[in-house]
Amino acid sequence: MASTAPQTFVQFPTTKLHAQSLIDGVWTTGPMVHEISSPYNGEVLGSLSPCSVVEVDRAVSAADKAFRDWRAVPRKERSSLLLQFRTLLLRDIDKLAHSAARECGKLVVEARAEVLKAIEVLEFAVGLQDSDIGGAMDVSRGVRCEYIREPIGVTVGITPFNFPAMVPMWMIPIALAVGNSFILKPSDKVPFTPCVLGELIIEAGFPKGVFSILQGGRDRVEALSDHPRVAAIGFVGSSPIAKSVYGRATSQGKRALCLGGAKNHLIVVPDADRRVASDGIVASFTGCAGQRCMAGSVLVAVGDCEDIIKDVAQTASQIVLGRDMGALIDKAARERLSSAIEQAQRDGSTVLLDGRKVPPPHGYQGGNWLAPTILDHAKSSMECACRELFGPVLSIVRVKTLDEALALERASSFGNATSIFTTNGAVARYVADNATSGMIGVNIGVPVPREPFSFGGTKESKYGTGDITGDGGVEFWSNRKKVTTKWALQSDKNWMS
Numbered sequence: 001m002a003s004t005a006p007q008t009f010v011q012f013p014t015t016k017l018h019a020q021s022l023i024d025g026v027w028t029t030g031p032m033v034h035e036i037s038s039p040y041n042g043e044v045l046g047s048l049s050p051c052s053v054v055e056v057d058r059a060v061s062a063a064d065k066a067f068r069d070w071r072a073v074p075r076k077e078r079s080s081l082l083l084q085f086r087t088l089l090l091r092d093i094d095k096l097a098h099s100a101a102r103e104c105g106k107l108v109v110e111a112r113a114e115v116l117k118a119i120e121v122l123e124f125a126v127g128l129q130d131s132d133i134g135g136a137m138d139v140s141r142g143v144r145c146e147y148i149r150e151p152i153g154v155t156v157g158i159t160p161f162n163f164p165a166m167v168p169m170w171m172i173p174i175a176l177a178v179g180n181s182f183i184l185k186p187s188d189k190v191p192f193t194p195c196v197l198g199e200l201i202i203e204a205g206f207p208k209g210v211f212s213i214l215q216g217g218r219d220r221v222e223a224l225s226d227h228p229r230v231a232a233i234g235f236v237g238s239s240p241i242a243k244s245v246y247g248r249a250t251s252q253g254k255r256a257l258c259l260g261g262a263k264n265h266l267i268v269v270p271d272a273d274r275r276v277a278s279d280g281i282v283a284s285f286t287g288c289a290g291q292r293c294m295a296g297s298v299l300v301a302v303g304d305c306e307d308i309i310k311d312v313a314q315t316a317s318q319i320v321l322g323r324d325m326g327a328l329i330d331k332a333a334r335e336r337l338s339s340a341i342e343q344a345q346r347d348g349s350t351v352l353l354d355g356r357k358v359p360p361p362h363g364y365q366g367g368n369w370l371a372p373t374i375l376d377h378a379k380s381s382m383e384c385a386c387r388e389l390f391g392p393v394l395s396i397v398r399v400k401t402l403d404e405a406l407a408l409e410r411a412s413s414f415g416n417a418t419s420i421f422t423t424n425g426a427v428a429r430y431v432a433d434n435a436t437s438g439m440i441g442v443n444i445g446v447p448v449p450r451e452p453f454s455f456g457g458t459k460e461s462k463y464g465t466g467d468i469t470g471d472g473g474v475e476f477w478s479n480r481k482k483v484t485t486k487w488a489l490q491s492d493k494n495w496m497s
Contacts, residue, residue: 010040010108011098017046019191021215022198023055024062025208030055030215036191039105039327042366048191050216056223059212063154063181064229066209071151071179078177079129085173085204086122089115092200099193100164105327105368106288111165117448118169121469124451125173132474141490148481151179152255153231155477156224158185158245160237161329162291164193170455170468171234171477172197176210178478180231183212185224189329191215225249232477234468235259236293238388239414239460246463257464257476259293261388262416262457265409266296266445267431269402270303272421276443278311280421281394284445286319286372289326290392291333293461294417294439294446298378298385299396300405308421309376309396313353316372316394322361328368328391337370337391344375344384344395352376355392380408388414402427410436415458417447438462 019036020027030049038045051059070078089096093115100111136146157171168184175182186194194213201211214220224230225248232255235245239260249256266284268277284296301309319325328334338356345351355371370391378385378395385395399405409418419441420431428442438457441447449455454470456462466472 010102012038012043012102013045016044017192019046019048019195019215021049021051021055021059022195022202022211022213023051023059024212025202028055034188036103036189037330038102038367039329040102040367041364042368045103046192048188048215050188051214051220053219053223056214056220056227059183059214060154060224060227060229062209063183063212066207067151067153067179067181070181070207070210073179075129075177075179078179079126081204081206082122082126082173082177085201085206086119086126088200088203089119089122092196096165096193096196099196100190101326103190103192104161104164105291105329106162107324107326110288110326114163114166118166120451121169122173124470125177128174128177128474139484141493142486142488144485146483146485148483149178149474150479150481152477152479153180154183154229155180156183156185156230156233158221158224158233158235158237159187159194161187161189162288164190165197167236168194168197170236170473172211174469174473175477176206178474180477181210181212183214183224183230185214185216185220188215188217221245222248225254226252228252230254232256233258234476236468242463243460255476257466257468258462259456259468260461260463261390261414262293262295262461263298263386263388263412263414264294264296264417264419264437265298265300265405265412266419266421267300267302267402267405267409268305268308268421269424269427270305270308271423271427272305272308273423273443274308274311277308277421278315280419280443280445281312282315282319282372284419285394286316286325286392287446289328289370291329291390293457294448295390296417296419296445297389297394298408299394300408301396301398302402302405303400309352312394313374316353316374319372321358321369321371322364325372325392327364328370331368333391334368334370337373337389337393340384340387340389341373341375341393344378344382347379347382347384349375349378349382349384349395352396380411386412402430406431406434413460416461417441417457419443419445419447438467
């Protein structure tokens with residue numbers, strides 16, 4: 001396995017950046033400052049000013065005031081502003097891609113794909129002006145029922161470090177399109193890319209207070225969860241925190257949808273196409289350095305899949321750090337993954353490929369690097385096979401039958417994604433019908449649905465009802481008001497009239 005300086009070079013700012021909060025249309029600097037370092041080289045990118053709890057209340061008050069006017073803006077006018085926002089995102093896609101890459105560690109090409117996916121959700125939200133037009137029907141003689149889509153008020157999105165552009169955009173466009181005001185609380189590990197989104201929203205012409213950003217950590221999340229004028233909270237992060245945020249918000253009568261972690265299973269059978277399988281498996285567990293909830297981190301080999309496993313190891317060994325795979329978010333992540341690999345060895349698994357031995361890219365020794373690592377002959381009870389590691393580590397569990405493989409998937413406490421690699425349509429259908437995950441892939445290692453098909457898992461990968469994008473997102477960020485009307489008496493009557 002080789003290591004070299006990044007060929008898709010990440011552009012670093014010539015001056016230090018400063019992440020602020022956006023409250024009532026004004027960028028606000030708090031009294032405290034935290035330094036933010038790049039995962040690529042450990043150098044300081046800039047600083048973050050967390051907002052105060054008092055500023056949380058000020059932001060919610062401004063958002064509540066803005067909501068009263070914004071909800072009355074015709075949907076086509078709201079969509080016009082979203083379209084302008086889309087134009088600006090496309091104009092500044094390179095700026096956003098480099099910003100996301102340098103602060104979360106991924107490759108620029110991965111960050112660019114992240115922005116494109118974000119734009120796809122935005123396009124879906126714009127399309128609601130034509131597709132989500134309500135409904136009406138004469139349900140009886142002289143009686144007509146209709147429903148009207150209504151916003152719910154001040155809404156909040158709490159987002160993770162690994163997709164600083166895309167995950168906020170799972171929420172922002174749909175929440176704004178249906179008439180809510182929106183407050184973004186991004187991860188304090190990646191504060192700069194959300195600020196770029198905020199700058200573009202201001203440039204697009206959205207009224208002040210309709211969109212806000214609050215920088216900071218846990219206490220800001222708790223303040224937003226407790227605020228009486230916050231109507232709904234969307235969250236993406238680890239399962240323990242997702243469960244905590246969901247419980248705190250819903251105990252106070254708020255609407256909450258909190259997406260958690262994953263331990264996604266990649267099932268491979270002997271008839272799989274070797275190239276399709278190996279490429280898909282490697283891309284799944286190494287993409288974004290394995291730091292995504294859709295990463296396949298358990299390979300369940302059914303029967304004799306030795307040739308495919310060899311191909312996976314060979315393909316992964318050719319990955320070049322900095323060119324084909326990015327860095328981990330921080331040193332703590334690398335230490336945690338190194339400890340997990342050591343524990344897997346003590347538990348009896350075999351290190352088929354050891355990424356700990358690969359040096360960082362030249363000139364980036366201060367960064368947080370770990371090359372692809374493969375743990376073979378893992379048991380389903382081992383931590384490496386059942387706990388989310390969140391890094392480029394693949395655990396291989398060998399079973400004799402497809403039903404054994406599915407039993408492992410069903411036993412997992414997580415339910416984000418499951419993929420099957422096969423050339424047999426009946427096998428693919430059997431897995432799709434019997435797996436318990438919310439998203440299923442057939443010969444696809446990262447089965448992220450494309451809009452309008454919605455994103456969301458099951459079990460401990462999601463707390464709440466529905467999905468975060470697509471029609472599920474529309475339902476989450478809005479209410480349906482039902483109106484039943486009768487204007488004139490009818491000569492013939494039934495129980496409804």
